[in-house]
Amino acid sequence: MNPSTAFAWLTNGAALPWAEVPEGSVADFLSATRAALDRGGRLASLFGVPEGEGVRLVVVLALDADNALAVGRSQPVQGPFPSLTPTHPQAHLFERELWEQHGLVPAGHPWLKPVRQDHGAGPAVGDFFRVDGPELHEVAVGPVHAGIIEPGHFRFQCAGEEVLHLEIALGYQHRGIEEGLVGGPHRASVCQVETVAGDTTIAHATAYAHLIEALAGSEAPLQAQWLRALALELERLANHTGDLGALANDVAFLPTSAACGKLRGEFLNLTALLCGNRFGRRLVRPGGCGFGAEPERLAQLRERLESALAEVEQATAWLWDAASVRARFEHTGRVSPQQAAEIGLVGPAARACGLVRDVRFDHPTGWHRLAQVPVAVWPEGDVFARARVRWLEIQRSGEFLMQQLGAAPDGDMHIALPPSAPDTLAVALVEGWRGEVCHVALTDAQGRFRRYKLTDPSFHNWTGLALALRGQAISDFPLCNKSFNLSYCGFDL
Amino acid sequence: MTLTLTSLADLLARLALWAIVAPLLPGLINRVKAWVAGRRGPPVLQLYYDLGKLWRKGVVVSTLASPGFFIGPVVTWVALLGAAALVPLGPLGATLSFRGDVILLVYLLALARFATAWAAWETGSAFEGMGAAREVSYAVLAEAAIITAVLTLSVHSGSLSLAALLAPTPGAGAALLAAGWFIVLLAENCRVPFDDPNTHLELTMIHEAMVLDHSGPLLAVVLHGAALKLMLFAMLLVQAVVPLGDLSASVAGAVLWVGVLGVAVGVGLVESLLARYAFRRVPLLLTTAFLFCWFALMLAWKGGVA
Numbered sequence: 001m002n003p004s005t006a007f008a009w010l011t012n013g014a015a016l017p018w019a020e021v022p023e024g025s026v027a028d029f030l031s032a033t034r035a036a037l038d039r040g041g042r043l044a045s046l047f048g049v050p051e052g053e054g055v056r057l058v059v060v061l062a063l064d065a066d067n068a069l070a071v072g073r074s075q076p077v078q079g080p081f082p083s084l085t086p087t088h089p090q091a092h093l094f095e096r097e098l099w100e101q102h103g104l105v106p107a108g109h110p111w112l113k114p115v116r117q118d119h120g121a122g123p124a125v126g127d128f129f130r131v132d133g134p135e136l137h138e139v140a141v142g143p144v145h146a147g148i149i150e151p152g153h154f155r156f157q158c159a160g161e162e163v164l165h166l167e168i169a170l171g172y173q174h175r176g177i178e179e180g181l182v183g184g185p186h187r188a189s190v191c192q193v194e195t196v197a198g199d200t201t202i203a204h205a206t207a208y209a210h211l212i213e214a215l216a217g218s219e220a221p222l223q224a225q226w227l228r229a230l231a232l233e234l235e236r237l238a239n240h241t242g243d244l245g246a247l248a249n250d251v252a253f254l255p256t257s258a259a260c261g262k263l264r265g266e267f268l269n270l271t272a273l274l275c276g277n278r279f280g281r282r283l284v285r286p287g288g289c290g291f292g293a294e295p296e297r298l299a300q301l302r303e304r305l306e307s308a309l310a311e312v313e314q315a316t317a318w319l320w321d322a323a324s325v326r327a328r329f330e331h332t333g334r335v336s337p338q339q340a341a342e343i344g345l346v347g348p349a350a351r352a353c354g355l356v357r358d359v360r361f362d363h364p365t366g367w368h369r370l371a372q373v374p375v376a377v378w379p380e381g382d383v384f385a386r387a388r389v390r391w392l393e394i395q396r397s398g399e400f401l402m403q404q405l406g407a408a409p410d411g412d413m414h415i416a417l418p419p420s421a422p423d424t425l426a427v428a429l430v431e432g433w434r435g436e437v438c439h440v441a442l443t444d445a446q447g448r449f450r451r452y453k454l455t456d457p458s459f460h461n462w463t464g465l466a467l468a469l470r471g472q473a474i475s476d477f478p479l480c481n482k483s484f485n486l487s488y489c490g491f492d493l
Numbered sequence: 494m495t496l497t498l499t500s501l502a503d504l505l506a507r508l509a510l511w512a513i514v515a516p517l518l519p520g521l522i523n524r525v526k527a528w529v530a531g532r533r534g535p536p537v538l539q540l541y542y543d544l545g546k547l548w549r550k551g552v553v554v555s556t557l558a559s560p561g562f563f564i565g566p567v568v569t570w571v572a573l574l575g576a577a578a579l580v581p582l583g584p585l586g587a588t589l590s591f592r593g594d595v596i597l598l599v600y601l602l603a604l605a606r607f608a609t610a611w612a613a614w615e616t617g618s619a620f621e622g623m624g625a626a627r628e629v630s631y632a633v634l635a636e637a638a639i640i641t642a643v644l645t646l647s648v649h650s651g652s653l654s655l656a657a658l659l660a661p662t663p664g665a666g667a668a669l670l671a672a673g674w675f676i677v678l679l680a681e682n683c684r685v686p687f688d689d690p691n692t693h694l695e696l697t698m699i700h701e702a703m704v705l706d707h708s709g710p711l712l713a714v715v716l717h718g719a720a721l722k723l724m725l726f727a728m729l730l731v732q733a734v735v736p737l738g739d740l741s742a743s744v745a746g747a748v749l750w751v752g753v754l755g756v757a758v759g760v761g762l763v764e765s766l767l768a769r770y771a772f773r774r775v776p777l778l779l780t781t782a783f784l785f786c787w788f789a790l791m792l793a794w795k796g797g798v799a
Contacts, residue, residue: 137619139619139620139623139696141695146693146694147694250694251768251769252689252691252764252767252768253767254526254766255765257530258530258531259531324767324769324770327768327774328768328770473771475697475771478694478696479697
């Protein structure tokens with residue numbers, strides 16, 4: 001099967017009749033996928049769609065260099081299929097998920113175990129990779145942690161203070177969001193999507209809105225697209241600022257830690273100024289935005305944003321100036337660019353390895369087609385690089401917001417959408433603050449969701465954390481973990 | 494060996510003074526940190542409230558815990574209070590003083606550490622095992638610095654009794670000793686940059702990891718013992734560096750207490766302005782402390798008056 005005919009190309013936020021998605025035998029489908037990955041494609045999503053007795057494999061590839069997405073599907077499979085993981089490690093979690101959700105065995109998968117549950121027995125009940133030998137010991141952390149954070153289980157294989165291997169077991173917060181969306185869209189759907197990961201509300205809601213609009217063959221009014229872009233950057237500002245403070249806190253550097261904790265709240269309050277909710281709930285709605293933006297409020301937003309940005313600059317200046325902080329951040333938790341590309345890292349974690357990978361730049365949609373944010377890249381791949389990329393993005397997002405606040409387009413904030421097209425596949429990517437949020441929806445003959453596939457950036461990036469810990473001191477784990485700051489519930493769905 | 498026991502009442506009064514004043518220092522440190530960070534911070538007396546609260550609480554015990562789990566904190570506390578009884582209080586002198594009491598002091602500190610590590614191992618937790626392993630590894634280096642500092646004072650004064658040892662003359666030697674001893678104080682009391690007393694992250698803890706399983710009155714004993722140790726190191730630092738003997742009794746007493754509080758403020762400032770070191774760099778800093786004390790010893794050997 002020719003790779004050029006194995007996939008249909010489409011742009012971000014577009015829809016395609018299901019019948020027009022090219023179909024091949026499993027062997028052809030997988031070899032075409034391999035070829036596309038070898039040419040620099042990236043696995044944005046890989047999932048199954050049950051059909052009759054079997055399951056169709058569907059792949060969404062992000063061809064960043066071509067600014068395009070490619071979609072392909074296989075004929076229904078029942079038995080095992082040859083695993084992509086040995087040659088393309090970025091597929092490893094997707095294949096484990098296929099096995100967990102549909103019982104399809106990826107033959108040759110090196111570490112086949114469930115992703116979120118172990119047949120009802122709980123995520124951490126199962127086999128962990130073990131390193132045996134004298135002087136080696138195992139440390140189990142979680143699922144209940146000392147801080148007020150989400151549950152997850154971490155199993156370290158250590159030689160003294162050095163970590164040889166880390167395995168992460170998640171799934172404690174599996175709520176069945178994908179299953180809950182099937183049969184939609186209904187009134188609760190958008191609220192369910194907003195709770196995939198609470199700190200990424202805007203990004204997930206925007207991806208959902210793009211899907212519904214694409215399925216309806218319509219588009220949100222320009223002013224709504226503009227407001228969504230503002231809210232997305234505010235979300236990024238709040239989380240990146242909070243992360244820099246948390247990183248400072250983990251190395252016991254108080255000045256930045258105290259200031260950034262407060263400033264994160266200030267950015268959240270600015271989101272609340274737009275819609276009354278600090279996390280942006282109910283702001284993004286299919287067909288537009290749930291709230292208007294009057295000039296007085298925008299003026300207030302601008303004024304408060306300016307002072308908050310100045311304060312963040314001061315607070316982070318202390319961080320960059322402290323030699324003791326630099327000594328902790330540099331060369332800690334390094335991920336090489338090769339590893340990052342191999343496991344398909346996304347978001348700031350990928351950009352901190354020098355990979356130019358940003359949905360806003362590679363696959364612009366919505367307002368980002370009209371106004372760009374430069375991609376912030378740093379080469380080293382260590383904790384310092386991840387902190388530095390966050391700081392660069394804070395600056396870029398701040399500049400973007402200050403420019404765009406003066407460029408509000410006129411028009412409606414919300415339009416009524418026609419019903420969703422039947423038997424159609426739609427794909428939407430959004431660059432959330434943590435990285436690429438990928439939503440794929442497939443409708444049935446009535447235009448209802450037949451399958452809804454969510455991929456949070458955390459799904460790609462948890463493996464990056466495990467790799468970053470290899471050969472590191474176990475005492476640096478909290479610092480590395482914070483530098484990725486991944487979502488547990490976004491992974492668990 | 495001359496053992497002078499002024500009176501039982503005097504001894505009890507001094508121990509009570511140590512026990513009552515000690516929890517003030519961590520409160521002061523936290524206050525300084527809050528002030529630098531622009532926060533209001535907890536009350537200076539917070540540790541007293543915490544101790545009172547913990548004392549009324551129950552204890553949760555691991556099924557693996559042996560009697561050592563209970564004995565450890567008590568032995569630690571008694572050893573630290575015993576060490577405190579040996580330390581002279583400026584113009585008041587020491588209650589218990591005999592030739593070689595400084596050796597006993599060093600051993601009591603070691604005993605306190607041993608008992609804490611012992612209690613940690615009794616819980617069977619991976620965290621506490623790691624914490625204990627870290628504590629004793631770094632203690633090897635910290636004790637080298639402590640013993641060098643004691644040697645310096647001993648060579649300088651020609652005595653092995655604390656009351657006579659702590660009669661410094663100002664100069665380069667005293668400055669070196671102050672720097673070395675301050676680093677040791679930070680390490681021994683688990684302050685930044687060695688350890689983070691505020692962290693909740695078990696994997697990064699040293700001292701805190703050892704007492705994770707202790708609760709209620711046992712934790713109160715641990716916390717109070719830590720406060721005693723901090724005050725003990727601060728007392729020794731001030732008296733080893735400031736020549737209190739040259740001042741009148743009332744001035745010397747005032748200088749001593751202001752000095753101890755000043756040390757607490759200094760610790761607070763260090764914690765506010767410095768990030769914590771990575772574990773692999775901790776030995777480097779402790780070796781620096783040892784070298785400070787070593788050069789002070791060289792100066793003491795060369796000239797007496799440095």
